Amino acid sequence: MSAKKIGVYICQCGGNIGDYVDVDEVVAAVAKEPGVGVAKTAMFTCSDATQSEIIADAQEQGLDGLVIASCSPKLHTYTFRDVARRAGMNPFQYTQVNVREQCSWTHTDDHEGATEKAVRLVRAGINRTRLTEPLEPIVVETTPKTLVVGGGIAGLRAALGLAEIGLAVFLVEKEPKLGGWVAGFGEMYPHGRNGAELIAKLEQKVRSHPGITVFTRAELIAKSGSFGNYEVTVAIQGEQLETISTVVGSIVIATGFDTYHPAEGELGYGLDGVITIADFKKLLDSTDGPLEYNGRPVNTVAYIYCVGSRQGEDVEGGNTYCSRYCCTAAVHAATMVADLPARVHQYHFYRDMRTYGKFELLYAEAMEKGSAFVKFPDDEPPAVEKDAKTGGITLTARDLLSEGEEVALTADLVVLVTGMVPRENEGLTKTLKLPVGQSGFYNEIHPKLRPVETVVDGAFICGACQAPRTSSESVASGLAAVTQSAAILKRGFAELDPLVATVDTDACTWCGACETTCPYDAIARESHDGKEIAVISRTSCKGCGGCVPVCPSDAIDLQGYTDAQIKSMIDGMLEVVCA
């Protein structure tokens, strides 16, 4: 039954919408549209208070359709579908209208234009809602098994978490050894524990768990099937190449990061005695006597921060993000150096000290133990040169902490505090069709609301493949991926949007055009009341709508995007606006 009494809520999103769109004018303009039962503004529609208000309105007024004009549908479609459900409406009789990303925020320069556009968009949403029908979700059985790709600390911890809640796990690691970066570390911040030992313990638990099958020197090479039951193929490099296939209900991607590799000459990189923080960490982890580099004693170390991170817009293909782990890694290294038997002078050339949270204590410790700090301007990195006479390396920079005075010193070793960059993983990205963000890391649907989910249903991302992270942050997101997998796999079934293609049995003449156009084999010929027609399988249909324009008889509609709905939206967008 189509929606007859619709509730319309225009969100101010604090000032995000309200400052640029006259929301009261929008309400006034749409309140008298046919079928509108309630039209209101709200400060934050997603707040608990407003959600309760919507539910109360719906019950008092007997609403059977809902329109919320707020942020992008990517953020709150599920939140508000759930509100509709709790209010006794059908969740699919709800329409999200994007008046933030696609209106207020993009027309901050045009208050009148933005308001008029908002009215048009809301009308289109009301028109669409009027033509909605109640729909029931499609229920699919799910396989209680997860594929974990990447056996670093995030992937190992996720695998163990999954197995502990009773899901079978396939863990696939590309390298011969498990553990990723952490396996190569000695003492780590903030807990002071040894990375290699941490991994050894974790690996032992993973390998001895009967629910986990580990494959090393293995890679995912193919994925097919649909949500809840993906058929995955893994290639394993042994004596000879072997492939195996299995069906899994979800996929957790934990493929980690790479470190930034400075270009030759960048801040002196390439000179003897200029190394990255990753190489310095290795050196430190294997040093217990006085610090030496290439057989020479090291009395002075200079660190240069933010190498390959927070690059300006002018650097082509530059990394504009902060790599987060590196300030702390550098001050941590400095505390380790300070604990060595021979005294070493340490100078830190930094831009901003981002030792966030409890890591601040390490920064304080480094200072207490004698490290000196020089803050250089963002656009004036230190000059690094070889000193021909002493064989040392000179650094010159302006220090903002002493009113921009020039500081020059000679060091035996220069450590470039290099950031994190996305790992090269083109094959995997293509196989899983994973979305990549602006910075090149894998992209979640929403950093706060859906932090490990991706647009690929049932594929979750965690650890440093998603963004620069510390080890414990990587583990935390790995466990979030466990929870999300459990949510879809432990019940044994999952619900999918019923927004699939349907055939009008009267209009269909069985020409067969749609059958061949569907790559998912969702369309088949069937007999219906003595007539041959096309029937579309609800569980095989992916809801792309590719068959819709192919039908010469206009017999196919995509639920949620029907011919009548799209035309009604066009109408709504073009009605004369007069408040």
Place this chain on the structure above:
Amino acid sequence: MTEAAAPEGQPYDPRILVFSTNNISDPGIDLAGSSHMHYSPRVMVINLPCTSAVKPGWIVYAMEQGFDGVFIAADGEECAYLPDCAQRTSGIMQTAQDLLVEKGFEPQRVRMAAICSVCAEPFTKYMHEYATALSGLGPSRKATS
């Protein structure tokens, strides 16, 4: 009631209907908004799962009702549904162009380009360029009004 073409004497700012895709181009258009890039508020977006689902008839309908141009923000190679999405979408565009010509509209009133999920700047640029091109053509309904 639908709106008449721009009144005489007023600067003409064309209305553009964009068809975007839920997972790829719509996030790109969102990103233009969250980066506060500007284009005309007479640009409006209808999002679908995939641009291969756009009916050529909708494009003609949009023009008849008063849009001046339709822009298909396609997924290009990135479409998660159909490997031949770009080809299908350009087929749809060609059919729409033929229909438009039949009805007395210029074929340039429909355009397509691949817009990815971080294509905020390209999208904004396309909107400016397309608005300029459509201004050159004048309102779509001049022939009929």
